[in-house]
Amino acid sequence: MSVDYAQLVKTGIALTDAALERLLPGTATQPHNIHRAMRHSVFAGGKRLRPLLVIESARMIAGDLPDGAADVGAAIEMLHTYSLIHDDLPALDNDDLRRGKPTCHVVYGEAMAILAGDALQTLAYETLAKLSGDAAAKIEIVKEVAIATGTGVGSEGLAPGMIGGQVMDIEGEGQKPTAELVEAIHRSKTGALITVSIVAGGLIGGASADEVMHLRRFGQRAGLAFQIVDDILDVTQSSAELGKTAGKDTASDKATWPAVFGLDASRETAAELLRDGLAELAGFGARADALKAVAKALVERTN
Amino acid sequence: MSVDYAQLVKTGIALTDAALERLLPGTATQPHNIHRAMRHSVFAGGKRLRPLLVIESARMIAGDLPDGAADVGAAIEMLHTYSLIHDDLPALDNDDLRRGKPTCHVVYGEAMAILAGDALQTLAYETLAKLSGDAAAKIEIVKEVAIATGTGVGSEGLAPGMIGGQVMDIEGEGQKPTAELVEAIHRSKTGALITVSIVAGGLIGGASADEVMHLRRFGQRAGLAFQIVDDILDVTQSSAELGKTAGKDTASDKATWPAVFGLDASRETAAELLRDGLAELAGFGARADALKAVAKALVERTN
Numbered sequence: 001m002s003v004d005y006a007q008l009v010k011t012g013i014a015l016t017d018a019a020l021e022r023l024l025p026g027t028a029t030q031p032h033n034i035h036r037a038m039r040h041s042v043f044a045g046g047k048r049l050r051p052l053l054v055i056e057s058a059r060m061i062a063g064d065l066p067d068g069a070a071d072v073g074a075a076i077e078m079l080h081t082y083s084l085i086h087d088d089l090p091a092l093d094n095d096d097l098r099r100g101k102p103t104c105h106v107v108y109g110e111a112m113a114i115l116a117g118d119a120l121q122t123l124a125y126e127t128l129a130k131l132s133g134d135a136a137a138k139i140e141i142v143k144e145v146a147i148a149t150g151t152g153v154g155s156e157g158l159a160p161g162m163i164g165g166q167v168m169d170i171e172g173e174g175q176k177p178t179a180e181l182v183e184a185i186h187r188s189k190t191g192a193l194i195t196v197s198i199v200a201g202g203l204i205g206g207a208s209a210d211e212v213m214h215l216r217r218f219g220q221r222a223g224l225a226f227q228i229v230d231d232i233l234d235v236t237q238s239s240a241e242l243g244k245t246a247g248k249d250t251a252s253d254k255a256t257w258p259a260v261f262g263l264d265a266s267r268e269t270a271a272e273l274l275r276d277g278l279a280e281l282a283g284f285g286a287r288a289d290a291l292k293a294v295a296k297a298l299v300e301r302t303n
Numbered sequence: 304m305s306v307d308y309a310q311l312v313k314t315g316i317a318l319t320d321a322a323l324e325r326l327l328p329g330t331a332t333q334p335h336n337i338h339r340a341m342r343h344s345v346f347a348g349g350k351r352l353r354p355l356l357v358i359e360s361a362r363m364i365a366g367d368l369p370d371g372a373a374d375v376g377a378a379i380e381m382l383h384t385y386s387l388i389h390d391d392l393p394a395l396d397n398d399d400l401r402r403g404k405p406t407c408h409v410v411y412g413e414a415m416a417i418l419a420g421d422a423l424q425t426l427a428y429e430t431l432a433k434l435s436g437d438a439a440a441k442i443e444i445v446k447e448v449a450i451a452t453g454t455g456v457g458s459e460g461l462a463p464g465m466i467g468g469q470v471m472d473i474e475g476e477g478q479k480p481t482a483e484l485v486e487a488i489h490r491s492k493t494g495a496l497i498t499v500s501i502v503a504g505g506l507i508g509g510a511s512a513d514e515v516m517h518l519r520r521f522g523q524r525a526g527l528a529f530q531i532v533d534d535i536l537d538v539t540q541s542s543a544e545l546g547k548t549a550g551k552d553t554a555s556d557k558a559t560w561p562a563v564f565g566l567d568a569s570r571e572t573a574a575e576l577l578r579d580g581l582a583e584l585a586g587f588g589a590r591a592d593a594l595k596a597v598a599k600a601l602v603e604r605t606n
Contacts, residue, residue, distance in 0.1 A: 025454060030463070031470040034454050086421060091413035110394035111473060114417065118389060118424065119454045119466045125428050126449035135438035142445055146429035151328060151337050151422045160333070163422045167334040170414060 003293040012052035012073075015065075017043075019074035023127055037108040037116035038123075042081050045099045049298065050076045050197040056291040057201025057215060060284055068131040072141065072204050075127040076197050079149055082120035083162055083193075085113055092170070121149075131204070141200045148196035152188070165189025169254065177255030183224075185255055190230070191223030198222070198291075214280045221277030222295045228270040229299050231256040232263060237303060274299045306596040315355035315376075318368075320346075322377035326430055340411040340419035341426075345384050348402045352601065353379045353500040359594045360504025360518060363587055371434040375444065375507050378430040379500050382452055385423035386465055386496075388416055395473070424452075434507070444503045451499035455491070468492025472557065480558030486527075488558055493533070494526030501525070501594075517583045524580030525598045531573040532602050534559040535566060540606060577602045 020042055025035045051073025058069035088095040088103040089110060096106050105113035128142050151167070152160025160168075165188030172181055198219035202212050235258050257266045277295060281288040323345055328338045354376025361372035391398040391406040392413060399409050408416035431445050454470070455463025463471075468491030475484055501522035505515050538561050560569045580598060584591040 031467055034470045086417055091417060114389055114394060115466055115470055121424055122449050122453045125445055126453060129442050129446035129449055135442045138442050139432050139438045142428055143432035146425050146432055150425045150429060163418055164334055167337045167418060
């Protein structure tokens, strides 16, 4: 693969930030404070990994970057940000810092942080509904995104969405995690949004049902591998390397992959999932190189 | 008008509750607690006014109750319920009781109440995306609903959505309310969701652009009148008559219509808005009788 990954990331961030800048109301728009709170968290220096997956998946399917791909990525980033804002609240993880900056509720208060999270979820759906192009593809994206971020109402009973994973994560704290629980949490809490980023990118690019199936299988494997690597890094890296508090999962007795399976087996599983995931993209030939490079980078990262 | 209003309400509640029962995951669905929390608040005895507006608007346009109208009503009720759950949180209004029952966070804790509200918003969009029928109508409903419940990104700068109204309401507390502020809060916090109920009902019924325009104008007037009446009742009725704490708005210095304009002018304005709203339905002839009866009942109610 002759893909310049650093360039892909740079372009992905630029496209995503431009879309978010355009889609989020300005801080001069009434009521001011909620728009300031939304922007505070959306522009807190995220790596825009999910939008990058949307963009490269869309580009692979359509051959070139299709209209609306950056907006779909921005909508998914809004959903990711809303989940972080609510996760950080005192009643949940009670985090004062994220990416080295004070969290939303620390700066704007709890009430505004709750409402800013709510509003980012709302704005994500407004953004998806306002995409130009085929209404059927748009409604399919709304459906996929809602299922992936919900509690588990989806077609696959075993893979609830992001909120379902969050609930299992909270309820599992302090209990000895089982293999089933940690897999269910990882697939839903992180995996579902990563998977739907790839699927939604395909849909905005005009993917066929068969292509969507392969994208979904790729996404499920890459998403799970991503979270396993997150768990591994939490154990093996220092806080300085991670840019966040290391060892926090262990300290709070979170259900993690290494806690259940050990570090070596975790590394093997992540590598296997990546290999199996990449194999799903075989039919796309060299067109899949960029998307493959993103997946590899996510799993082989060190922070 | 020979409409049996009590019968309309009974049918509306039955249709809505059946849809909600079918759409909300059961309490035996993992993770249990969030589904219990969602059902606790959704089935806490709401009057289902917004779904009733959806149903009667859809019925007027389509001639008979169209497929999906009850589900659109259920989706809007989920959004209404999510806003109540988050409003009641300690960081916002800090209400322990609603409709005489303990609020969501009192029973399930703050973390679960935040996530249950989040999940109801998500499930509303999943519900809308899964409607059968015309994709263009569905995506239009998603767009209208998202704008009506957002912060003010809509096409009308003067009428932000539900969350925008909530923010202005919180920020306005303790300040002397102006006529502009109280109108902006009422139009957005309550009026926008009532208006979109009527518009979405029309859309699922197949309304033309001209019909949607009249429905929207009717909804804006009925929605504002509804909230003015709410303010009047807060001043004039006892807690027992209201089934909630009377005088709470005054006690917390909320921006209310009577506080700015006085009781008599408030009553006149509500009656005028109702009259102007009903006039928008003139073109529908006798087909509008049921929808008119609902609007009249909302404005002429005593609790």
